[in-house]
């Protein structure tokens with residue numbers, strides 16, 4: 419079965435995520451700004467980059483290389499058009515749940531709302547393997563709601579199809595899984611969203627020499 423993200427036009431996704439009832443696009447952009455502001459990385463990889471949300475916050479006097487990864491080639495095309503001015507922009511079309519991404523490791527990996535969609539198996543290993551020793555990983559997770567709602571109600575039917583592919587990942591699980599790899603939590607933050615939802619962001623530092631698969 420083909421991945422439901424391939425059937426979601428970027429405009430549907432971005433309109434849904436910025437709607438009054440959802441308000442997640444701006445929140446994700448702010449969290450990315452906070453993470454890179456704290457880490458000031460020379461190189462960045464963004465897993466599940468979609469349309470490049472938040473890339474406007476990159477300070478090109480600090481960051482010289484930005485790698486965007488996504489399985490939807492049309493999203494990557496949009497990023498290429500919108501951010502062609504970013505120096506060192508590399509875009510890779512890859513299914514992070516199935517393939518091992520090949521890239522020169524980066525100082526900072528941003529994984530926002532990607533493990534929920536791509537799973538925390540191969541995608542998690544991909545994230546870890548891309549970070550240079552002593553680098554940073556930021557992860558944004560959607561917190562569980564009392565109602566159990568995951569993907570919010572949407573006027574776009576393509577978005578509704580994503581529900582069956584969404585799994586809630588707990589910050590506690592992530593912290594433990596990273597701790598056994600020697601990653602240290604250096605900062606965490608929560609961001610409240612409409613409909614009782616919320617984001618959690620954890621910022622981790624990688625061990626100076628870490629195990630790669």
Ligand SMILES: C[S@@+](CC[C@H](N)C(=O)[O-])C[C@H]1O[C@@H](n2cnc3c(N)ncnc32)[C@H](O)[C@@H]1O
Nearest residue numbers: 423446466468471488489513514515530531536
């Ligand atoms: C919810 S969006 C991510 C939001 C974005 N990171 C942000 O901060 O605004 C999920 C993105 O992950 C991509 N994606 C989903 N599953 C994937 C997979 N297995 N491999 C690569 N990209 C995937 C989707 O195409 C989509 O662009």
